[in-house]
Every structure is written in C-alpha cells, then in structure tokens.
Amino acid sequence: MFNVETIRKDFPILSRKVNGKPLVYFDNAATSQTPQQVIDVIVDYYSNYNANIHRGVHSLSQEATDKYEQARHKIQNHFNAKFAHEIIFTSGTTHGINLVANGFSSILKDGDEVIVSALEHHSNIVPWQMLCERTGAILKVIPMNQEGELVISEYDKLLSNKTKLVFVNHISNALGTINPIENIITKAHNVGAAVLIDGAQASPHIKADVQKLDVDFYVVSAHKMCGPTGVGILYGKEEWLNKLPPYQGGGEMIAEVTFEKTTYATLPHKFEAGTPNICGGIAFGAALDYMNAIGFENIAKYEHELLEYGTQKLSEIEGLKIYGTAKHKTSVISFNLEGIHPYDVGTILDKMGIAVRTGHHCAQPIMDFYKIPGTVRASFAFYNTKQEIDALVEGVKKAKLMLS
Incomplete structure (x- = not known):
C-alpha cells in the first residue's frame, strides 16, 4: 500500500524548517531528496x-x-x-x-x-x-x-x-x-x-x-x-x-x-x-x-493526483497563468502571476519555507517562445502532499497581495 506519510519518514530533510516554517520542497525537477536508506x-x-x-x-x-x-x-x-x-x-x-x-x-x-x-x-x-x-x-x-x-x-x-x-x-x-x-x-x-x-x-x-x-x-x-x-x-x-x-x-x-x-x-x-x-x-x-x-506505477498514480490537485487549486487564483498544458504531462506546474516577476514570487515563497524554482530553467528558447522572462516552477514528487500544495496556494496568494 502506498502511504505518503510513511514514505516521508524516510527523508530526514523533510522534517527541517526553513525561515521558521516547515519545509515544503517543490524543486524536485532540479534535484530530488535522498532517503535515509540511500x-x-x-x-x-x-x-x-x-x-x-x-x-x-x-x-x-x-x-x-x-x-x-x-x-x-x-x-x-x-x-x-x-x-x-x-x-x-x-x-x-x-x-x-x-x-x-x-x-x-x-x-x-x-x-x-x-x-x-x-x-x-x-x-x-x-x-x-x-x-x-x-x-x-x-x-x-x-x-x-x-x-x-x-x-x-x-x-x-x-x-x-x-x-x-x-x-x-x-x-x-x-x-x-x-x-x-x-x-x-x-x-x-x-x-x-x-x-x-x-x-x-x-x-x-x-x-x-x-x-x-x-x-x-x-x-x-x-x-x-x-x-x-x-x-x-x-x-x-x-x-x-x-x-x-x-x-x-x-x-x-x-x-x-x-x-x-x-x-x-x-x-x-x-x-x-x-x-x-x-x-x-x-x-x-x-x-x-x-x-x-515503492513501485513506479504507484509513484505515477500518486503524482498524477498531485498534478491534478495543484493545477485545479492554482488555476483558481485570478491573474495566474499556467504554461505547459499538454494532454500528457508529469507533475510540474510552471506559472506566472500577471504583472509580477517570477523571482519576486519565489522570494516571498521562500520566506514561507516553500522551495520552488524561478527563471528560465535552462530552457530559454521556451521562455522566448512565450515572450516571458521565466516562470515559477513547482515540481512535485511522490513524498509531497496535498497539504503542501495548499500551503503553496496560500503562499502565492500572499505574494500576489504583497507585490500587486
């Protein structure tokens, strides 16, 4: 049985705090975290x-x-x-x-x-x-x-x-x-x-x-x-x-x-x-x-749930645009808030203990295609939770309020 709370206990770093807040690690597309077994x-x-x-x-x-x-x-x-x-x-x-x-x-x-x-x-x-x-x-x-x-x-x-x-x-x-x-x-x-x-x-x-x-x-x-x-x-x-x-x-x-x-x-x-x-x-x-x-089928199924949940919740924020809406995609959401630089959003989120990636993600031609300087990228792994996505959504809302 896939149990995310049991899995999370394998990753020591997930129990630490950043800026006084529980770490929410959504930069998995850059580097995943390492379990105690490894x-x-x-x-x-x-x-x-x-x-x-x-x-x-x-x-x-x-x-x-x-x-x-x-x-x-x-x-x-x-x-x-x-x-x-x-x-x-x-x-x-x-x-x-x-x-x-x-x-x-x-x-x-x-x-x-x-x-x-x-x-x-x-x-x-x-x-x-x-x-x-x-x-x-x-x-x-x-x-x-x-x-x-x-x-x-x-x-x-x-x-x-x-x-x-x-x-x-x-x-x-x-x-x-x-x-x-x-x-x-x-x-x-x-x-x-x-x-x-x-x-x-x-x-x-x-x-x-x-x-x-x-x-x-x-x-x-x-x-x-x-x-x-x-x-x-x-x-x-x-x-x-x-x-x-x-x-x-x-x-x-x-x-x-x-x-x-x-x-x-x-x-x-x-x-x-x-x-x-x-x-x-x-x-x-x-x-x-x-x-x-853990099983790659279990991982894929759970991460797809996170992707759907995160896409739904972030899409409800007025002025937020998601880039990359392919029919077949994995648990990555790249987005921007209208009129706000992605770096500024990432900085606010970091103060709340939420790690995301901002910039062109070493894929500058993609950003040039969309005519944007970069995006905020939240990338989910099998040890992330919907509660953490809720924290991200609240963080983005706060960033929008502070930076608009």
Whole structure:
C-alpha cells in the first residue's frame, strides 16, 4: 500500500524548517531528496570499504568493485538494457550527452543534419550546436505549440536521408510535457538516423524500457531519482558504443599502452577513464532499489493526483497563468502571476519555507517562445502532499497581495 506519510519518514530533510516554517520542497525537477536508506549506503561505503576499484587485489578493492558492478547490473535491469556493458557510468546527464556528441564528431560530415526539439534543456542544445560547428552539420528544430507540445507534423517534414541524429527529451523540465518518443524514435529510424533521449526528467516518474523503445542512447542523472549528485548513466546500444571513439583518455579505459600506440579497453571501460564516483554509483543502485520497492506505477498514480490537485487549486487564483498544458504531462506546474516577476514570487515563497524554482530553467528558447522572462516552477514528487500544495496556494496568494 502506498502511504505518503510513511514514505516521508524516510527523508530526514523533510522534517527541517526553513525561515521558521516547515519545509515544503517543490524543486524536485532540479534535484530530488535522498532517503535515509540511500544515505546509509553512502555512509557504509566510506566507513567500511572505501577503496579504488578494478585494480586492487586486496579485499577492500574487491569488495568495492563487486558493489559497484552490482549497481551497474541493477541499472541494467531497471532500464532493461540487453547487456550490462551497455551501461556507462557518467557524472550525469550532461556528461552523457557530451560523450555522444564528441563521438559523433568523427562520424558526421558537412551537410548532414541533426534534429533537436524546441523543448530542450540547454544541455541538449549547446553540445549539438558545438558539434555542428565542428563538423559542418546543420541543426534543425522541431517547433512547439502554445500548449507546450511538439508539432510532430513539422518533425515529419524535417526528416530526410540527410538526418543522422535526433535528440529529444523524454519529459520537458520546464513544462512537464511528456513527449511521444516512441513515435519520434520510429520515424528517425525509418530514415536511418540514430536517436538520443534525454531521460533526466522522465526517470523519476517513468520506468523506461530501452529495448522496447529501441532507442540508441538514453541518459539519466541519479540526483533526479533519490540518488546522489555527480553520477548518472549513459545507455547506448552495443553496436553504437563500439563505433564511437573514447571520450577521455587515462587509466581504466586502456587495454595496452606503449609510446608507439595505445589500444582501448572493451565496453564499458572504454568510456570510463579515471577513478569514477564509486560511492555515487553504488548509491545510485540503492536509490533504484528504494524507488522500485515503492513501485513506479504507484509513484505515477500518486503524482498524477498531485498534478491534478495543484493545477485545479492554482488555476483558481485570478491573474495566474499556467504554461505547459499538454494532454500528457508529469507533475510540474510552471506559472506566472500577471504583472509580477517570477523571482519576486519565489522570494516571498521562500520566506514561507516553500522551495520552488524561478527563471528560465535552462530552457530559454521556451521562455522566448512565450515572450516571458521565466516562470515559477513547482515540481512535485511522490513524498509531497496535498497539504503542501495548499500551503503553496496560500503562499502565492500572499505574494500576489504583497507585490500587486
């Protein structure tokens, strides 16, 4: 049985106060909170078996290596990758995207085309712009509509035999829109293009099956799904990972080194140069254990209730406009109060212990589309409550009264 009050007890930070008020944490799209079960795994690592991995013959190294590789298998199973070596540990989603972009520098040529969407985070825009500058490829953009949905009929027009890569987020971090990635992937493959899906915002809400999606690359960050910062994964199909050159040179990613020539290690070590975030990888596995024990279907159902409740309550405030009204969306509400800067609203809410995100959310093209400087973004997680949404609504009303 899903019991939010029981779940909340797993998160120590939720019991603290901010500015003398009980914390209401609605910035989950930026970083989720961490349960005690994951914190305990982090403490256990540094307390009992802190050592470098894959290289040592001593017991601590072997124990750390076993735990780290067990985490890789947990992640493989969670995303249903065919092979464990298709899971590459990274420092996060941005690292994974840049790794792929760097690899395609040796594949793309002048006149090739790369497609991104208008709903992207800057991390899924800038690397592709840099890639196009290096290779002479052309960047094209799938437009969006007023509801915050991609215009798929325009995507159809952009696709051609010149299209080599398509990059789309699974869920928009700024608006919560769930993109039709199955359709996008199929159509890209029909013209022979590879597809990378940015799953950073989807991973806390949706259990992606990479084999069922038939996606070529999928990237996520642990800190979005109850894990630590500074660690994430790139999933890549084996055949694609074998085609791409190493992203970084150093220890671990080599087979043999001489001053005349170096040969590279097999997957996944080819892309894991240097000492990794060992504790982070192990804790990522623990975070997946925690969320799977609750159940992603239970999480999705409850968060949808929060989304509907929050949308209804906030919509009742005169002068409040919600941006991103897609038919399919997750528990994110981006909004503004008429005539009031979002930063000012966020500052008032903080005084009341309510944490929201304000600004363009690293998605400036979306804000330019709506001709606004940014939004107030309230993003809900499975440990939030309707009572906290009520506190947000009262806070917004107070901000409106103070700032109008």
